[in-house]
Amino acid sequence: MKSLGSIRRDFAPWNDPNAKPYIQFDKVTKKFGDFTAVNNLSLTIFEREFFALLGASGCGKSTLLRMLAGFEEPTAGRILLDGQDLRGIPPYRRPVNMMFQSYALFPHMTVENNIAFGLKQDGMPKPDIAARVAEMLKLVKLEQFAKRKPHQLSGGQRQRVALARSVAKRPKVLLLDEPLGALDKKLREETQFELMDLQQSLGLTFVVVTHDQEEAMTMADRIAIIDKGEVMQVATPAEVYEAPGSRFVAGFVGNVNMFEGKIAHGEAGAASIDAGNGITIRTENAGDAATGAAVAFAIRPEKIRISSTRPAGAVNAIEGEVYDIAYLGDMTVYHVRLDDGQVVRASTMNAARITEDPLSWNDRAWVSFRPDAGVVLTR
Numbered sequence: 001m002k003s004l005g006s007i008r009r010d011f012a013p014w015n016d017p018n019a020k021p022y023i024q025f026d027k028v029t030k031k032f033g034d035f036t037a038v039n040n041l042s043l044t045i046f047e048r049e050f051f052a053l054l055g056a057s058g059c060g061k062s063t064l065l066r067m068l069a070g071f072e073e074p075t076a077g078r079i080l081l082d083g084q085d086l087r088g089i090p091p092y093r094r095p096v097n098m099m100f101q102s103y104a105l106f107p108h109m110t111v112e113n114n115i116a117f118g119l120k121q122d123g124m125p126k127p128d129i130a131a132r133v134a135e136m137l138k139l140v141k142l143e144q145f146a147k148r149k150p151h152q153l154s155g156g157q158r159q160r161v162a163l164a165r166s167v168a169k170r171p172k173v174l175l176l177d178e179p180l181g182a183l184d185k186k187l188r189e190e191t192q193f194e195l196m197d198l199q200q201s202l203g204l205t206f207v208v209v210t211h212d213q214e215e216a217m218t219m220a221d222r223i224a225i226i227d228k229g230e231v232m233q234v235a236t237p238a239e240v241y242e243a244p245g246s247r248f249v250a251g252f253v254g255n256v257n258m259f260e261g262k263i264a265h266g267e268a269g270a271a272s273i274d275a276g277n278g279i280t281i282r283t284e285n286a287g288d289a290a291t292g293a294a295v296a297f298a299i300r301p302e303k304i305r306i307s308s309t310r311p312a313g314a315v316n317a318i319e320g321e322v323y324d325i326a327y328l329g330d331m332t333v334y335h336v337r338l339d340d341g342q343v344v345r346a347s348t349m350n351a352a353r354i355t356e357d358p359l360s361w362n363d364r365a366w367v368s369f370r371p372d373a374g375v376v377l378t379r
Contacts, residue, residue, distance in 0.1 A: 028077035055226035299374030
C-alpha cells in the first residue's frame with residue numbers, strides 16, 4: 001500500500017490493536033450552564049505521542065486540556081491517565097504540567113530561578129535542583145542567560161524558559177495551550193522543529209492545543225479535528241490532508257476545491273460524478289459511494305494543473321477564465337472562474353525563474369487533474 005505522505009518516524013502505536021492508550025477521554029461531556037463545551041467525546045492518546053487538538057476558537061479544545069490538567073472537572077464521563085481515573089485528583093497531584101500561551105514567568109526571578117521554582121516547591125535537595133536546572137538550560141540552549149530576568153529576553157527565549165520550567169519536574173504529560181501564539185512567523189516555524197526534537201529527546205507525551213493548521217501539521221504525530229465539542233476526525237497529518245473524512249475536515253484543513261454532484265456510475269472504487277453544467281469528473285477514490293449518491297469531490301489546489309490549452313489526454317479538464325493571480329514567491333495561486341460561476345483555485349510551484357506558459361488576468365485557461373488526485377466525500 002502506498003503512503004499518503006511522508007512518515008516522520010517509525011512510531012504508530014494507534015495501528016497496533018494490542019497497544020494500550022496512555023490517555024483516554026471516555027464519553028466526556030463538559031457543560032457551563034446551558035452551554036455544552038464538550039459533547040460526549042471519546043479520544044485516545046498514546047505514550048510518547050505528540051498529539052494536537054486542532055479547531056477554531058470556542059470549539060472545546062482548551063476545555064479538554066484544562067480537564068486533563070485538573071482545572072476543570074467533566075460534567076459526565078471519565079478521563080484516565082495510564083489507567084487511573086483522574087476525577088477528584090487536584091492539579092498539583094497529577095503527573096502533568098501545563099505551559100500557557102502567556103508563559104506566566106515570574107518577572108522578579110532570574111531564568112534559573114524560574115526553572116527551579118517547581119523543584120523547590122517539591123522539596124528537591126539543592127544539589128539536585130542545581131543539576132536539573134543546568135540540564136534544562138543546556139537542553140533549551142539558554143546557559144548564558146541563566147542570570148537574566150524575563151524582561152531582558154526575547155519572545156522566543158521566554159518561550160524556551162517556560163518550556164524548560166514545564167519539563168523540569170519530569171511530568172508524564174506536557175500540555176501546551178497555544179504555545180507559539182506570541183511568536184512571530186519565522187520564529188514560530190523554527191520553534192516548531194525545536195519542540196519536536198525536544199519531545200523526542202525527552203520521551204514525554206505532548207498534547208498541544210492550537211488553531212494553527214500548519215503548526216499542527218508540522219509537529220504532531222496525530223491530529224484530532226474538533227468542532228463544537230465533538231471529534232470530527234483523528235488521523236496523521238498526511239491522512240487528515242489527503243483523506244479527510246468529511247466536507248468539514250476537508251474545508252478546515254488547508255485550501256480545497258469542492259465539486260458537489262452525484263455518482264453517475266461507480267465500480268470498485270472508481271466512479272464518474274455528474275457535477276452539473278456538463279461537468280463530469282472521473283475519480284479512482286470513490287470508496288464505497290453508491291450510484292446515485294450525493295457526494296462532494298474534494299481536490300487540493302496543488303493537485304490541479306492550469307494551462308492555456310487543453311492538455312492532451314487529460315481525463316478531467318474544465319475550461320474557465322483567470323480572474324485573480326497571487327504571486328507568493330515559491331508558488332503562484334490562480335483563481336479560475338468556470339463557465340458555471342464556480343471558482344477553482346490552482347497553485348503551481350515556481351521551480352523555474354521564467355514561466356513557460358504565462359497566464360494573465362482574464363485569459364481563458366484549462367484546469368485539469370488526474371483521476372487519483374482528489375477524494376469523494378459522502379458526509
